[in-house]
Amino acid sequence: MRSDALTKIYDGKTVVDHISFEIPKGKVVSFIGPNGAGKSTVIGMLSRLIARDGGTAEFEGKDVAKWKSGELAKRLAILTQTNNIQMKLTVWELVAFGRFPYSGSHLTERDNQAVRQAIEYMELTDLTDSFIDELSGGQRQRAYIAMVIAQDTEYVLLDEPTNNLDIYHASNMMKIIRRLCDELGKTVILVLHEINYAAFYSDVICAFVDGKIAAFGSVKEVMNPTTLSAIYGVDFEMIEVNGKPLSIYY
């Protein structure tokens, strides 16, 4: 997946300004940066949710806009933070929608198996017949991830998956994301606000400031006091935990 001079303009204001990068396959890639830096817009354009105003976004060598939407749905899944769905669906019914790109409304035995495995993988088996509006925030988030797993795509894009989750559920979510990459071999691209989650759980970090890329590289390359101060405008101190650089700011 790569982009070249990707640009988005809202009301005359350039939100994403000629961004070019190539996302390495099979890695967890975190987008970080202050509010309004354009992270979510970039993820939206990469996943054909948002129309772009310039440049290209290519997936497997083909422009995302030229992909058939149904075909792309089998290769790339996107989960945004607007999941305040007030629909009374059971966990099974929600996760089964992940098979829609493959079988439409007629689920085969293979689809059912994929749904069952996804639910099992997210440890929701006991809640299979529960309605999602009766679950806790963390459980609901896991149900959505289970749907993405059932969708069985090589790429998974997540827009602020830890938003609104407390520390316990957020760190669990990050562990799940790590497993999606390590165990299921997926490429995960996510927008994160907590830079230490990005430092601890991802392979590559891409930092945005004012719609431009401020830093792109391995965790070690990006996570240093000088770069972070330039991005966020506050002072940082670094410590090392389990061989990962973590930042302290106040």
Add this chain to the structure above:
Amino acid sequence: MGIIKERKITVILAGTLTLLSVFSLFVGVIDLRGGAAAAGGLGRLDVLLISRLPRLLAILCTGVGMSVAGLIMQQLCMNKFVSPTTGATLSSAQLGILLALLFMPRSTLWSRAAFAFASALTGTWLFIWFIQRIKFKDTVMVPLVGMMFGNVIGGVTSLLAYRYEMTQALSTWLVGHFALVIRGRYEIVYLVLPLIVIAFIFANHFNIVGMGKTFSKNLGVNYGVVLFGGLTIAAAITASIVVVVGSVSYIGLIVPNIVSMFKGDKIRGSLIDAALSGAIFVLVCDLIGRVVIAPYELPIELIIGILGSVLFVAILIRRLSHGRKHISLGRVKASRAIGGIQ
């Protein structure tokens, strides 16, 4: 376990509907039971085939159609208070009928239905376009705007009818009733049946679109096309009912709400139950209307209006206290879960 329980409700509903249907055939001025002689030279079989059976079938189609149309609209708009009544579909269909009467005085039932359909679709689309533009924070605002919009259209209809002295002709379509349903005058309501089959086939599409633009795109479903298609089906169902029996409100609002409380929002799972419940509701209201002042009868819209408004207020209170609490406590609940459950 769950599946058996689900089917049980459907079987009970179907059984109740069958019993009520048979019963309703024998309610009327002319006694259809053996022994008593039929009046006016009409055979008992004639009464049954010309009047009673068409009336029953029209009632069933109306109940089934209106509740399915409401179900589709509620799902597509992500709002439990949107229905043909609160989404301006019904009043637009009436305006369409008036326009047909004005411009084509000799219009047939079919051409009136076509006018009603075109008008219902336009009205519903304007409403949807409007609420999507404005993005209301409060779910109650959507049906309120719909009712206001519907009343504006109703006002235009009344004004036009008054100007061209059509008020009396129009009243047939303003207040729903089954008294004039006889053989040869109602068959258009059968259109409801194929439309419901189509709705059932695309039920999952409607569900996915109901979960939002992003959700639909992620699964490769074309949001705009499905939204348009679903609303077209709802408008067509409404139009074919309004042109035969007139306006029948509330069913599309109440029945899907009650069914979803028990069966959830997966349309495939709730469509048949919603259809059966809608038919039962209309049939019961019609029976009440036929029995209370027998041998005369009250228009069904009156009975539905009374029962419906009470039920509507009950649902409104329940949904709002439940829904609001749910939204505001969402985060509190999540954080409490760590201490409590985990």
